[in-house]
Amino acid sequence: MTETTQTNNRPLITAFDRTVLIIIGVIVAAIVLTIALGDRVGVTLERVSPVGSARSTSPITIQFSESMNRPTVSERLQFDPPLEGTVTWSANTLIYTPAEPMSPGASYTVTLMRGAQSEGGREVLSDTQFTFEVRRPRVAYLYPADDVPQNLWVVDPANLDSAAQVTFSATGIYDYAVSPDGSQIAFSERNTNGTNDIKLLDLDTGALTQITNCQDSSCTTPVWRPDGRLIAYERVDFNSDLGGVGRSPTRIWLADPFTSPPSSRPLFTQTQILGYNAQWSADGRRIAVFDSASVSILVYDFTTEEILAIPSRAGTSGALSPDGTKLVFPEVPPITEGQSIRQYLRIADLEANTVEFISTPEDPLEDDQARWNPDGTLLAITRRYSDERGTRGHLLYVLDPFNPTDARPVINDPNYADGAFYWSPTGDQLLVQRLRMFDEQGNPDNLARPEIWVTNLDGSAAQMVAHNAYLPRWVP
Incomplete structure (x- = not known):
């Protein structure tokens, strides 16, 4: 009998094994190719x-x-x-x-x-x-001045037909500030319960973000830090749940609109330090506020954490120079019986700790607001003379703060009073809120409404860009 031996003829590598090997080979080749070509692809x-x-x-x-x-x-x-x-x-x-x-x-x-x-x-x-x-800067403003609710509008001064409403609040906008890059507007909106909250409008997308949650407070007057990363604002707490306490004094808070959710904190941790009317230096190093408790302007340095107090009775924080080393502020002399009060301007050197006069109590004039131009070489002010140059309202002037005797009127129209104003981002124009007080015959214009004007520094090319509007701001 012959013995038969069976042989196993199954292949050593199956079809599945071959597939796996092919995939591994492709991956290895891709890796090698990526390494070999990496420098040729480069950074994108x-x-x-x-x-x-x-x-x-x-x-x-x-x-x-x-x-x-x-x-x-x-x-x-x-x-x-x-x-x-x-x-x-x-x-x-x-x-x-x-x-x-x-x-x-x-x-x-x-x-x-x-x-x-x-x-x-x-x-x-x-x-x-x-x-x-x-693109050329646009102008934002609140409208209408004589009715409610007021909302934000934006217009191109070169095309007045472009005026467009950008907020649609049923309760109205109290005040606002345009971000330094012109892409957003932080505004304070009235709530139905009498409080105010700050919100953020993206001008490109129309998106709205609530920045504060002031359920029992009034949060108003946003002011952007020049780098656009922080917003200073004024807060008053109502203390409704504390019987007999009453409202708190105004304090400055800082909001970070880029945390999620946006966060806020007091500027000063010491509760005895009050403050309102915040103004930043252009480098963001310093902030000035008026402290009614000490009757002085407080200049806080974020780098050194030092506070410099400048006594002032005028009740405003003045204007910090772009480099943060100078402060122009209004002052009033001590009040005596029978004497009219004339507000004048002083300039403080924050590095040298000196204070000089721009105008004096003896000058035949009254100065009000002041703002530095972007490079810190000129001041725009509102002034009213009481001599032969006198007008019944304040008018806008431009002067050299270090040689202030040569003040030049911008739009010299005695029938108008000039109010809030701002330099254009490039410093070649001024945006000003004006009110026509008298008609051409010198009679009071009782039907006048505030107007928004744009003008060159010498008054040329002056044009009204909005009527019955107020609180103008440039939109870069």
């Missing part, structure tokens, strides 16, 4: 802005695909025309902030030359270029 730019159109105060941003060797980026960044500024970073995004507002109507080209390196050694392999045109 995921987003640049602005493109096409920009505000005069818009920052320039470049977002990279990975963390960069930052000096290699800065040294390859070019602007045409040249544009001075500072570079900061947020993660993988370069932020270039111009030292001065860009010229409205001008076109700028930004170029990043190839060769900028990531921290991993990869490079930007080609030049990147983008262009934008700076």
Whole structure:
């Protein structure tokens, strides 16, 4: 009998095994190819802005695909025309902030030359270029002045038909402030229970964000820090749940609109320090408030945490110079019986601890508001003379604060009184709220409503951009 042995003929590698091996091979090849071609792909730019159109105060941003060797980026960044500024970073995004507002109507080209390196050694392999045109600033205001509710409107002074309502509050807007880059407006809205809350309007998208939660308080008068990262505002607590206590004095709080949810805290932790009428220096280092408890202007330095007190009876914080080293503020002389009160201006040097006169109690005039131009070389003020130059209302003047004898009227119309005013971002125009007090025959104009005007510094090209409106602000 012959013995038969069976042989196992199954293959050593199955079809499934082959599939797995092929997939592994493809992955390995992809990895090898990625490593081999990595330097040829290079670092990519995921987003640049602005493109096409920009505000005069818009920052320039470049977002990279990975963390960069930052000096290699800065040294390859070019602007045409040249544009001075500072570079900061947020993660993988370069932020270039111009030292001065860009010229409205001008076109700028930004170029990043190839060769900028990531921290991993990869490079930007080609030049990147983008262009934008700076649009002219617009004007915001509250309307109507003679009815309720008041809401925010925005208009292009070069096209008055462009006037558009941007808030639609049923209870009305109390006051507001435009963000430094012109993209947002922080406003105080009246609530139905008598309180006020601060909200944030995105002018590009129309989105609304509530910044404060003042259920038993009045939160008003927002003021942006010049970098756009914080908002100072005034808060009064009603203390409704504390019988017989009454309302608190006004204090300054700081809101961070970029936390989620937005957060707030008092400017001063010491409860005995009061304050209102907050004003920032352009570098954000200092903030000035008026403290009614000490009857003085308090200038707080965030760097040193020091508080400088400047006695003043006028009840306002004045105007900090752009570099934060000077403070112009109104003062009133001691009140004596039978003497008329004339408010005058003084200038304090916060570094040298000196105070000088811009005008004096003996001058035949009364000064009111003052604001520095963007480069800190000129002041705009509202003034009323009591001599042969006299007018019945305050008019807008421009002067050199370090040679204040040569004050030049802006719009010299004695039939008007000039009120709130603001410099344009580039300092070549003024925005002013005006009221026609008398007609051409000198009779009181009892039907007058406040008007919003834009003018050059010498009064040329003056035009009314809104009627029956008030609280104007530039929108860069």
